[in-house]
Every structure is written in structure tokens, then in C-alpha cells.
Amino acid sequence: MTAALSGSEIAAKLKKKFAEGIVEVSQNSLVVKSEFLLAIASFLKTTPRLNLNYLVHITAVDYHDYFELVYQLMSLKHNHSLLIKTRCYDRDAPSVPSVVSLWRGADFQEREIFDLMGIRFDGHPNMKRIFLWEGFEGHPLRKDFQ
Amino acid sequence: MEVAKGYIYSDTELDRYEGEVIEALKERSREPIPDPDKWLDEELGQNILLTTVDTILNWARRSSLWPVISFPACCAFEFLGAASPRFDISRFGMEIIRASPRQADLMITAGTLTWKMAPQIRRLYDQMAEPKWVIAMGACGISGGIFKGSYSVVPGYNRIVPVDVYVPGCPPRPETLLYGIEMLRKKINKRSIITGGKQ
Numbered sequence: 001m002t003a004a005l006s007g008s009e010i011a012a013k014l015k016k017k018f019a020e021g022i023v024e025v026s027q028n029s030l031v032v033k034s035e036f037l038l039a040i041a042s043f044l045k046t047t048p049r050l051n052l053n054y055l056v057h058i059t060a061v062d063y064h065d066y067f068e069l070v071y072q073l074m075s076l077k078h079n080h081s082l083l084i085k086t087r088c089y090d091r092d093a094p095s096v097p098s099v100v101s102l103w104r105g106a107d108f109q110e111r112e113i114f115d116l117m118g119i120r121f122d123g124h125p126n127m128k129r130i131f132l133w134e135g136f137e138g139h140p141l142r143k144d145f146q
Numbered sequence: 147m148e149v150a151k152g153y154i155y156s157d158t159e160l161d162r163y164e165g166e167v168i169e170a171l172k173e174r175s176r177e178p179i180p181d182p183d184k185w186l187d188e189e190l191g192q193n194i195l196l197t198t199v200d201t202i203l204n205w206a207r208r209s210s211l212w213p214v215i216s217f218p219a220c221c222a223f224e225f226l227g228a229a230s231p232r233f234d235i236s237r238f239g240m241e242i243i244r245a246s247p248r249q250a251d252l253m254i255t256a257g258t259l260t261w262k263m264a265p266q267i268r269r270l271y272d273q274m275a276e277p278k279w280v281i282a283m284g285a286c287g288i289s290g291g292i293f294k295g296s297y298s299v300v301p302g303y304n305r306i307v308p309v310d311v312y313v314p315g316c317p318p319r320p321e322t323l324l325y326g327i328e329m330l331r332k333k334i335n336k337r338s339i340i341t342g343g344k345q
Binding site for chain 2: 131132133136140145146
């Protein structure tokens with residue numbers, strides 16, 4: 001069984017380098033500022049003791065006031081996993097940094113989130129719709145769609 | 147006896163002529179009338195059927211309905227159930243499910259159709275050779291079913307292709323589909339070449 005890493009324990013490790021990047025810490029997750037997302041994700045992936053080298057999934061949640069992106073990371077070596085989140089407050093042109101450069105598996109999932117939620121991923125190599133067709137108006141999984 | 151036309155003759159002459167005709171018929175009746183089909187050999191004579199073009203065409207068409215593979219979602223499993231030995235659509239000459247629409251004349255729309263998939267379904271339909279028929283199978287095929295209000299689902303195949311028979315159910319059981327196929331066979335049977343296939 002994969003062990004879930006505690007958000008607060010990881011936050012304690014991140015405190016030294018990314019003190020101002022951490023927004024909220026709880027037992028099972030860790031909310032980071034989107035400007036620090038790429039740096040923190042890179043740290044989580046490359047630090048040997050964490051080695052979160054596998055992106056299980058990305059998903060997005062619409063909380064009306066903001067969008068929250070949820071990344072589930074996993075280490076195939078140490079068999080543990082971690083949930084990190086980031087928030088995006090701009091409803092008209094939301095954007096977060098892309099993690100495709102770290103995990104190639106993020107490619108289609110980020111396109112799906114862009115398609116259905118309308119969140120742009122900066123640095124994504126091919127940021128366009130994946131399920132719906134070109135010319136579709138709006139992003140149907142937003143709470144205020146139609 | 148020669149009777150010239152327009153000659154006014156006596157009653158006795160008429161009677162005599164009538165008598166001669168009757169005698170001649172009686173003479174001939176001693177021999178049995180020869181069989182007009184005698185020139186046919188025995189085996190061939192038993193194998194000729196006379197029918198109309200409509201009947202033979204409709205019989206051929208309804209007895210060899212070949213479905214095209216176009217099963218976008220879960221109703222496909224009920225169709226596969228209908229195709230496999232328990233329900234066995236090969237009874238109707240339908241077991242050859244064609245991967246090429248050019249060899250098919252029936253489209254069974256088993257499943258939910260999304261707008262993204264709609265052009266492909268229309269293309270399959272366009273590539274099928276005339277005459278062709280469509281059975282809208284299941285609630286999604288008829289109206290979009292539970293996904294009717296969705297942003298991505300076509301609310302009924304009849305928005306994309308003309309539908310002949312609607313088979314309700316979610317999904318319809320194979321018996322229901324067989325009943326729908328039976329309805330379609332009855333519909334095909336009413337076609338006529340005189341009206342150009344219209345009923």
C-alpha cells in the first residue's frame with residue numbers, strides 16, 4: 001500500500017527554501033502559491049529522499065471565488081504519495097505554470113483542464129482544446145457555465 | 147361449311163353448322179388434351195416460381211441486412227448479446243457485421259453520440275450504399291437519454307441521420323432489439339420500385 005506523506009511534514013522540509021510559497025498546510029495536503037509551483041514541484045521530484053517522480057493525476061475544482069488545482073504525486077521508488085494544491089483567483093484569464101517539463105504525463109491532463117475549466121497552463125507546448133471542438137464557446141465544467 | 151359474311155341464310159343452315167361444330171369437338175374430346183408444360187423436363191418444371199420484382203427484391207433485402215460497425219457506447223453490449231448464439235441474429239441473415247460501411251445496409255446506433263463523434267457517424271452513413279436503414283437503439287439513440295441536456299451529447303441520432311425504427315430502453319434487451327429488427331423487416335417488405343423505394 002502506498003504511504004501518504006503528511007502535508008505538514010513536507011511543509012516543514014520546504015520551509016527553509018520556500019517559506020513564502022506555502023499558503024496552507026493540512027494533514028493530507030499542501031497548498032502552494034502558483035508562482036512557486038514549478039520550483040516546489042521540481043524540488044519534490046529531484047530531492048532523493050522524496051523522489052516524487054510520477055504524476056498520478058491533475059484535476060481542477062471550481063470554488064466560485066477561485067479555482068483550485070490538485071496534483072497527486074507519487075514516488076515509484078519509495079512507494080509514497082503526496083497531494084499538493086495551488087489556487088488561481090483570476091476568473092477571466094486564469095493561468096498557472098505548466099508541469100509538463102517535469103512530468104510528461106501532465107500534457108493531456110492540462111489540456112483537458114484547459115478545455116473544461118478554462119485554466120491556461122503557461123509553458124505548455126500545445127495549449128489547445130482536447131475534448132471539445134475548436135469554436136466551442138465557454139468551458140463546461142465551470143460552475144457558472146450556461 | 148363455308149359461310150360468307152353478310153349472307154342472309156336460313157335457320158336450318160345455322161343449325162346444321164352448329165351441329166358440325168359440336169360433332170368436331172366431340173371427336174377431339176376422345177383424345178386427352180396434351181400437357182402444355184410437356185416441353186419442360188421434370189426437374190425444371192418444379193423449380194420455376196413466378197413473382198413480382200418488388201417481392202423478390204424486398205425478400206432479398208430484408209433477408210440479408212448487414213449491420214455496419216458503429217457502436218459508440220454501452221448499448222453495443224446488448225447488440226453483441228443479440229448477435230451471439232443465445233439470441234442469434236444470424237437467423238435473419240444479419241450475422242455478417244461489416245467493418246466497411248460500403249458493404250453494409252443497416253446502421254444500429256447502439257450508444258450515446260457526442261458532437262465530437264457526430265461527423266464520423268454521418269460519414270459512415272454517407273458511405274453506406276443505398277438502400278440503407280437506421281435503427282436508433284436505446285434512450286440515447288432516440289433522444290440523448292439521460293445526457294440530453296449535456297453540452298457534448300447529440301440529442302438523438304435523428305438530428306444527424308434519418309432514422310427508420312426507434313428501439314427504446316436503457317439499454318434495450320436483445321429481445322427488444324430483435325422486435326425492432328422485425329419491425330424494420332416489415333417496413334422493408336412494403337417497399338416498391340414503382341414509388342422509388344417510398345411506401
